[in-house]
Amino acid sequence: MPQVSEEISESAAIGSVVVGGRARVLVSGETAEVRRTTVGHWGWPIFALVVIYALVGANFGSFTLGSNIIVFASATVFLGVAVFRRPEPLPSGPRITRRGTLTWTVVLGTFTALELVNFFLGSTSSHPTLSILMAPILQNYWARAAALFIWLGFGVELVRR
């Protein structure tokens, strides 16, 4: 079982929910806010690995063997972790309301519609999709490294769930 807190023993903790980057640990029916130690912190080794991988990966431009290897090697590792890692039982957390679902549906639906319209209009300079917009930015080494870091970081957060 992962360490919950230095102050609260593992046996005393009966559950936890994550609220705004911190964990609320239920102790004998009462709620105590402690530093989030079980989720949210990558740890320095993973952080350093992701930074180095992004800096190395950014050297490879699109349509190269190197860029394909960088993407598919990390995808294989992350998918492997997601498949074979025994997921921790997470508490249900705050309930997502119908209004919340509707808000996200409208946002994602608008984005998808915009992308589709621009795509079917030829994905040109006057009707650019996100790919067209990002292409010149990702030609810069540091922007590419930052984007690669964000993509990998998102992957780390996904497989931790």
Place this chain on the structure above:
Amino acid sequence: MIHALSILVYAASSLGVVVLGRWPRSRVPSVEQLLGKIMSTRTGRTITLAFWVWIGWHFFAR
């Protein structure tokens, strides 16, 4: 001009929704809550991870 405006709209709307989700007493779920819900099922995990792989391939490899 269209490029700069489009990037601005995408960035502003993304930031807006993220901030709205983290706003105290907001009824809009945060990105973490939304992903937590989606990733709670096997189908959701598979689709989300497949989409993540596709994003990486699309933007960095092709």
